[in-house]
Amino acid sequence: MKKLILSILVMSVIAVACTKSTDPGKHAKNEIDVRVEALLAKMTLTEKVGQLNQYSSRWEMTGPAPEGVDSMALYNMIKEGKLGSMLNVTGAIATCNIQRWAVDSSRLGIPLILAYDVIHGYETMFPIPLAEAASWEPELAQLSSRIAAIEASAAGLHWTFAPMVDIARDARWGRFMEGSGEDPYLGAKMAYARVKGFQGDDLSAENTIAACAKHFAAYGFIESGRDYNSAQIGNPTLHNIVLPPFKACVEAEVATFMNAFNTINEMPATASSYLQRDILKGEWGFDGFVVSDWNSIGELIPHGVAADKKAAALLAINAGSDMDMEGNAYVKHLEELVNEGLVEETLVDDAVRRILRIKFKLGLFDDPYKYCNPEREEAVMRCEEHLAAAKEAAKKSIVLLKNDNNLLPLKKDGLKIAVIGELAESKDVPLGSWRAKAVTNSAVSLLEGMKNTTGSSSINFAKGPDYINGYRSFLTELQFNTTNRNGMSAAKNLASKSDVVVIALGEDCWQSGEGRSQTDIALKGLQQELLEEIYKVNKNVVVVLMNGRPIEINWMAENVPSIVECWHLGSEAGNGIAEVLFGDYNPAGKLPVSFPRAVGQQPLYYNHLNTGRPTNREGNVFWSHYTDQSKEPLFPFGYGLSYTQFTYSDLALSAGEINEDSKIVASATITNTGDVVGEEVVQLYIRDLVGSVSRPVKELKGFKKISLKPNESQKVSFEITTEDLEFYGASGEWKAEPGEFKLWIGPNSAEGLETAFVLK
Ligand code: NOJ
Numbered sequence: 046m047k048k049l050i051l052s053i054l055v056m057s058v059i060a061v062a063c064t065k066s067t068d069p070g071k072h073a074k075n076e077i078d079v080r081v082e083a084l085l086a087k088m089t090l091t092e093k094v095g096q097l098n099q100y101s102s103r104w105e106m107t108g109p110a111p112e113g114v115d116s117m118a119l120y121n122m123i124k125e126g127k128l129g130s131m132l133n134v135t136g137a138i139a140t141c142n143i144q145r146w147a148v149d150s151s152r153l154g155i156p157l158i159l160a161y162d163v164i165h166g167y168e169t170m171f172p173i174p175l176a177e178a179a180s181w182e183p184e185l186a187q188l189s190s191r192i193a194a195i196e197a198s199a200a201g202l203h204w205t206f207a208p209m210v211d212i213a214r215d216a217r218w219g220r221f222m223e224g225s226g227e228d229p230y231l232g233a234k235m236a237y238a239r240v241k242g243f244q245g246d247d248l249s250a251e252n253t254i255a256a257c258a259k260h261f262a263a264y265g266f267i268e269s270g271r272d273y274n275s276a277q278i279g280n281p282t283l284h285n286i287v288l289p290p291f292k293a294c295v296e297a298e299v300a301t302f303m304n305a306f307n308t309i310n311e312m313p314a315t316a317s318s319y320l321q322r323d324i325l326k327g328e329w330g331f332d333g334f335v336v337s338d339w340n341s342i343g344e345l346i347p348h349g350v351a352a353d354k355k356a357a358a359l360l361a362i363n364a365g366s367d368m369d370m371e372g373n374a375y376v377k378h379l380e381e382l383v384n385e386g387l388v389e390e391t392l393v394d395d396a397v398r399r400i401l402r403i404k405f406k407l408g409l410f411d412d413p414y415k416y417c418n419p420e421r422e423e424a425v426m427r428c429e430e431h432l433a434a435a436k437e438a439a440k441k442s443i444v445l446l447k448n449d450n451n452l453l454p455l456k457k458d459g460l461k462i463a464v465i466g467e468l469a470e471s472k473d474v475p476l477g478s479w480r481a482k483a484v485t486n487s488a489v490s491l492l493e494g495m496k497n498t499t500g501s502s503s504i505n506f507a508k509g510p511d512y513i514n515g516y517r518s519f520l521t522e523l524q525f526n527t528t529n530r531n532g533m534s535a536a537k538n539l540a541s542k543s544d545v546v547v548i549a550l551g552e553d554c555w556q557s558g559e560g561r562s563q564t565d566i567a568l569k570g571l572q573q574e575l576l577e578e579i580y581k582v583n584k585n586v587v588v589v590l591m592n593g594r595p596i597e598i599n600w601m602a603e604n605v606p607s608i609v610e611c612w613h614l615g616s617e618a619g620n621g622i623a624e625v626l627f628g629d630y631n632p633a634g635k636l637p638v639s640f641p642r643a644v645g646q647q648p649l650y651y652n653h654l655n656t657g658r659p660t661n662r663e664g665n666v667f668w669s670h671y672t673d674q675s676k677e678p679l680f681p682f683g684y685g686l687s688y689t690q691f692t693y694s695d696l697a698l699s700a701g702e703i704n705e706d707s708k709i710v711a712s713a714t715i716t717n718t719g720d721v722v723g724e725e726v727v728q729l730y731i732r733d734l735v736g737s738v739s740r741p742v743k744e745l746k747g748f749k750k751i752s753l754k755p756n757e758s759q760k761v762s763f764e765i766t767t768e769d770l771e772f773y774g775a776s777g778e779w780k781a782e783p784g785e786f787k788l789w790i791g792p793n794s795a796e797g798l799e800t801a802f803v804l805k
Contacts (some may be wrong), residue, residue, distance in 0.1 A: 077405040079429050081398055090390065091378050092153060093397045095122070096129035097368050098376040099160070099336065114373065123157070124150040127376055129400060130218055130336075130368060131192060132160040132206075135482060139400070141417035148413050156413035160336075163205035163243075163254070164223060164479040165189065167196035169616050170429040170488065171555070173477040173593055174209065174235070176442040176612030178225035178637035179685070181726040183746055185239035189438050191244025192431050193481075194254045197207060199425045200482070201417035203407050204255040206303060206336075208239035210290035211260055214648035216641060217270025219561025222478055222593030222613070224265060226637030227349025227650045227682060228391060229286050230745040233293035240297035248300065249408035251415045258294035260305035260338060262320055263287050268645060272562045275308045281738050283309075284773030286652075292329060300333045300403050304366055306341050313348045316342040316357075321365030334367040334399035342372035354378055362388055367396035388490050427487075432617055439614040439621025444634035445686040452585060454628025454688060456543060457499045461544035464504055464577060465536050466550055466572075467512040468591050469481035477613030478519075480559025487616060491549050491589055494619025498627050509536040510571045517555050525570035533571075541582035547626065548579060549589045550601075554613055557593025566644050567597040580604060589622060595640045602679055610636070628688060633724035633750070635685035635793065639678035646674070649795040651682040652741035659742075683728050683745070683793035689719030689755065696790055696798035704805040705767050712762040713790040713798055717753035724752045729763045732787040737775035743794055761790070770804055 103116045114122075122128045123146055134143050140159050147666045148154045165171045171189035178186075190208070197205060209223040212232050225235040236258065245253035263283065267274040278287065292300070302325060305314035314320060315337050317447075325331045342361040343354060351357035358374040359382055369375040382388040408415060425431070446451070455462065468474050468491070475488040489497070492506055514524040540546045550572045555561070568574065577600070580586055587607040590596070591614075601608060609632070611622050624630040641649045656669040670676050692715070699710040715727055730746035733740040747763040765788075770781035783804050791797015 060269070061797060067648060069558045077402055080405055080410070081401045084155070084401060085394060087153060088397070090383060090393070092126040093128040093393050094375055094379045094707070095125070095149055096397045097379065097393070098122075098128050099130040099132060099368050099370045100128060101132045101371055102134045120146060123147050123378070125157070126151045126153060128157065129155070130158045130160060132370065134159055135161055135200050135202065136565065137199065137201045137417040137419040137422040141414055144201075144413050144417065147251070156404060156409040158203050158255075158400070158407070158409065159201060160206060161197060161202050161481065162191070163193050163197045163202070163481050164207045164208065164209065164212065165477065166193050166435070166483065166615060167200065167481045168426040168483060169196060169435050170476045170480055170483045171435050171438045172442040172614045173222045173479075173612055174224055175222045175226060175277050175593065175637060176229060177438060178235050179444050179610070179634040180438070180441040181231065181635055181750055182441060183234045185438055185441055186235050187238040187242035188434060190239045191245065192434055194243045194245070195252045196425050196431070197481070198252045198416050199255050199418055199421040203409065203416055204257065204301065205243055206259060208236055208256065208294070209259050210236040210294060211265030212290065213265035213638075214650045215270035216566050216595040216638075216647055217564060217644065218267065218563050219272060219557045219563070219594070220264070220559055221595070221638070222557040225640065227746050228637065228652065231637055231748070232290040236290040237293040237297045240294050240299045244298070244300065248270070248406045251418070255300035255403055255407060256294070257301040257303050257336065258299045258346040259290050259303035260314070261291060261302050261325065261335070262305060262314055263309045264305040264307050264397065265312075270562050271571040272560050273306045275311075277310060280777065281773050284779070295325075295329045295331050300406070302331065302333065302335045303338055304335055304341060306338050306344060308348060313341070313345055313350060314349055315366055316345055316360040316364045318364040324685055326365055332399065333403055334396065335365055336368040337361065337366045337370045337372060340372045342366060342374040343370050355382065358382060359387055362392055362396065367399050411462070412513065427616070431739065435615050436617035436620050439617050440630045440632070442612060442614060442634055443611040443622065443625050444636055444684075445625075445631045445632040446608040446610050446680055446684075447602060447606065448686055448688075451688070452545070452607045453587060453609070453626060455587075455626055457627050458503070460503055460545055461543045462495070462504050463539045463546045463583070464495060464506045465509055465540065465546055465548040466575070467508050468551060469547070469549035469589070470506060470508060474554045474591055475614050475618030477554050477615065478561070479677060481552070483616070487527065489617055489619035491547070491619045491622055494623035495547070495626065496630070497620060498623040505539055507536040507539040508532050509575045512570045512572065513553055519555060521556055523553055527570055533575065536575065537578050537582050540579045543583060545585040545587065546579055546583050547587045547589060548576060549591060550576060551590045551592035551596065552594070554593070564644065566594065573600065576601060576605070587626065589626075595638050597641060597644060599642055601677060610634070622783050631688045631721055631723045633685070633687060635683050635726045636680055637682070639682045640651065640680040642677075642679045643674050645671070646676065646678075649678055651678070652744050654739045655742050666752050681793050681795040683726070684795070685726070685793070687719075687722035687723040687725065689717050689721045691725045691753070691792065692716045692718050693791060694796050695760075696800055698788070698800055699801055700802070701795055702803050702805050703767060707764045708764050709802055710762050710764055711788055711790060711800075712760050714758050714760050715751065715753065716758040717755055720755050722752065722754050724750055725792065726750045727761045728791055728793065728797070730789040730791070731765075731770070731795065733772070733782070734785045734787065736772070736782055736784070740772070743789070745794070763790070767804065
């Protein structure tokens with residue numbers, strides 16, 4: 046009931062905000078095209094190139110700045126029609142001012158399109174995208190993106206650089222937190238939902254913003270997880286694993302794409318015609334525009350494919366990069382390149398058309414100021430309804446990894462509870478990385494959440510040793526405390542006098558995110574020592590993990606009875622976690638990523654190929670394995686426990702064969718055999734046994750989240766058509782190949798009931 050009221054509440058806020066739209070920018074597509082052509086005809090080459098130029102505001106930089114572009118230069122360029130877009134200008138007043146300057150001072154008065162990295166909320170922070178993917182509820186991602194758009198648009202923004210839809214397989218990469226994990230099917234569902242959330246049904250509404258599918262492509266495949274590094278992948282992996290979430294964004298009518306910093310098979314993505322022209326704008330018919338990543342055009346020089354900025358501009362425009370973010374390459378050289386006959390002006394026109402089209406679709410030509418609304422800004426930021434939605438999202442993103450002897454849920458009365466660890470009292474860490482305009486220290490801490498739920502009397506806190514030494518920020522490297530043990534004995538003392546210990550461990554929010562690659566993904570600082578010391582004096586330990594990537598937790602998984610994966614859950618983190626710890630909400634999240642046993646297993650993912658030597662048949666070493674560690678994950682993709690138990694039975698197929706004109710319905714019965722109501726994410730996997738290229742040992746092909754009362758059963762069905770069996774094979778075509786398939790319905794990627802069928 047509570048849930049229903051909340052959803053009605055949240056949906057009505059959105060509805061109210063949506064109906065405020067005066068709708069002046071809603072034109073039929075061809076009407077927009079007519080207006081675009083009319084404007085284009087009036088533009089000089091300088092003005093056209095200006096539309097392709099994007100600078101950051103000088104006061105909020107998220108990368109190295111080009112020389113010679115100070116605030117004054119920037120204003121002059123706007124006046125001369127040499128700037129089409131800005132990022133990092135925020136707030137109703139500031140955006141309005143800069144827009145007024147563009148509209149009033151430039152010859153054609155073309156409005157700027159203003160962008161910002163609104164990744165998991167604007168002021169109200171939702172769980173980091175990796176966490177939200179653990180809910181396996183695309184509707185939730187759609188709602189949080191919707192709310193993020195409502196807040197961002199009220200602050201005058203038109204465009205978010207989200208969703209990041211990079212499939213990631215290597216936990217060393219700091220940006221794991223920003224995507225939906227390792228699986229293309231789940232990733233595509235989340236990507237689609239997020240685009241729909243940001244953009245709504247009508248891009249011209251004052252509370253919707255243009256989305257941006259990034260980073261095109263294969264940024265999540267960079268070698269050894271080191272940020273900005275190179276990616277080497279074959280075409281089947283590119284098409285079958287990397288591209289599906291991007292394609293889903295195109296299907297959701299995403300307005301823009303961002304290319305990527307990395308090379309892919311030696312070619313920087315920013316200069317890749319194959320990606321941007323052949324696949325995106327050609328095969329997929331994408332009619333929005335592509336923005337470069339931050340100076341990724343300039344970085345074609347250190348990549349070694351361009352000798353100077355002029356050559357870089359030439360490569361990028363030819364390859365289909367429409368807008369130059371902070372590269373200063375187009376604005377400096379494109380005009381000259383056209384005049385010298387090295388670039389066709391029609392290419393520039395095409396890029397300008399794409400950008401203008403989105404500006405028209407946003408309604409900016411009808412009312413350039415419609416997004417900057419100080420009253421709306423004041424009213425919507427962190428409003429009650431948004432925070433309520435953030436709490437829902439937080440609790441649904443939590444994954445119960447271990448719960449021996451049902452230590453959880455905890456009783457609210459009569460227990461002496463020790464809460465331990467710096468992360469437990471942090472009001473900042475749960476906000477996560479890429480936190481847009483989240484106010485520092487504005488999250489509900491774990492400690493506060495537990496006190497809110499129980500009243501404070503039974504809860505005592507000890508911080509233990511410091512986790513981080515000194516300053517923490519978006520820009521700088523963190524220093525972990527490994528020497529100062531002050532606080533250790535007080536924490537141990539408290540633990541020894543308590544019935545149960547809740548200890549928060551994991552990562553600082555600035556430990557993951559851009560530029561935060563690590564070679565070691567185990568607990569840092571004195572966290573492991575603290576855990577072991579506490580465990581010596583009290584075995585009833587519940588670990589609350591806060592992290593932005595999979596981390597190495599072998600000792601914990603072996604010794605500690607309960608582990609709750611709580612990621613970085615946003616503004617309402619503490620309240621959401623407390624609901625789970627005290628059983629007001631029965632956790633139902635499932636891992637969107639495999640948890641490794643050792644960093645040396647990276648990249649680790651469930652949908653790997655079989656290899657020629659998958660098993661140990663002869664008892665010798667000559668098979669695909671490690672001699673010092675299992676090759677299996679510690680916790681597999683799709684894994685997560687509940688306070689109840691579910692059994693799977695009666696797996697059935699409607700037919701044993703499928704062909705192009707038929708479908709198969711696969712079903713299984715799921716029963717709640719425990720004592721409490723619970724939700725279960727029922728997962729469908731297949732394996733194509735023989736293909737023209739080697740096929741993954743399992744592939745997720747469907748999932749459904751159901752809720753069951755104790756002793757209740759439900760038959761869950763999935764429809765399979767040949768389309769679900771298609772892949773990019775040796776012929777370079779996307780098609781299903783006849784043969785035998787295995788099929789599983791189960792609770793995660795490592796378990797499930799198994800059967801088989803044949804594609805004729
Ligand atoms: C670089 C990041 O890779 C990208 O994701 C982000 O949108 C831009 N910087 C702008 O901040």
